[in-house]
Amino acid sequence: MMTVKSIHKAASDLLQKCEQISIPVDPERIAQFLGIRVVAYPMGNKVSGMLAIESTGATIGYNEIESKHRQRFTIAHELGHFILHNNQDTSRVFVDNQFKVDQYIQVLFRKNEDTEEPITAQMEIEANNFAAALLMPEAPLLVEIEKMEFDLGDDNALKDLSEKFNVSSSAMYYRLLNLRKP
Numbered sequence: 644m645m646t647v648k649s650i651h652k653a654a655s656d657l658l659q660k661c662e663q664i665s666i667p668v669d670p671e672r673i674a675q676f677l678g679i680r681v682v683a684y685p686m687g688n689k690v691s692g693m694l695a696i697e698s699t700g701a702t703i704g705y706n707e708i709e710s711k712h713r714q715r716f717t718i719a720h721e722l723g724h725f726i727l728h729n730n731q732d733t734s735r736v737f738v739d740n741q742f743k744v745d746q747y748i749q750v751l752f753r754k755n756e757d758t759e760e761p762i763t764a765q766m767e768i769e770a771n772n773f774a775a776a777l778l779m780p781e782a783p784l785l786v787e788i789e790k791m792e793f794d795l796g797d798d799n800a801l802k803d804l805s806e807k808f809n810v811s812s813s814a815m816y817y818r819l820l821n822l823r824k825p
């Protein structure tokens with residue numbers, strides 16, 4: 644189990660390594676920098692994305708029918724799995740819901756009804772924290788909040804801030820709550 648602080652540091656370190664200093668952050672560019680292929684897939688209504696890590700490389704797939712904000716968050720979330728949970732010894736697939744894959748690949752499910760194991764649930768929380776820190780880095784976020792004289796109760800201000808970072812209003816709302824900087 645990782646601490647929130649170490650997850651945020653991993654996201655910040657990745658942004659620095661990729662020289663991604665402008666807002667909004669481009670998670671696809673970061674994936675490409677890391678040599679990860681990013682592909683849109685028709686995944687239906689139950690799957691947002693997946694990360695497949697094999698000896699030949701990694702691929703992030705995202706659901707082509709979801710909103711652009713959701714797609715960006717999904718790519719950042721899968722980057723979180725790649726950075727935080729990548730075990731070089733085995734092939735792995737991280738996905739939203741059950742699907743059949745080769746029996747030799749270990750599969751970790753983001754959502755699997757009531758059978759989700761605690762370790763998998765913790766990894767999903769960690770990947771979500773990473774995605775939020777990657778797409779809404781603390782320092783630039785605090786600068787924008789200061790410029791706006793931001794009030795968390797102001798829906799228009801929340802919408803404006805969300806648009807600057809190219810994330811959904813709900814993602815921004817939870818990021819601000821988690822930073823405790825409303």
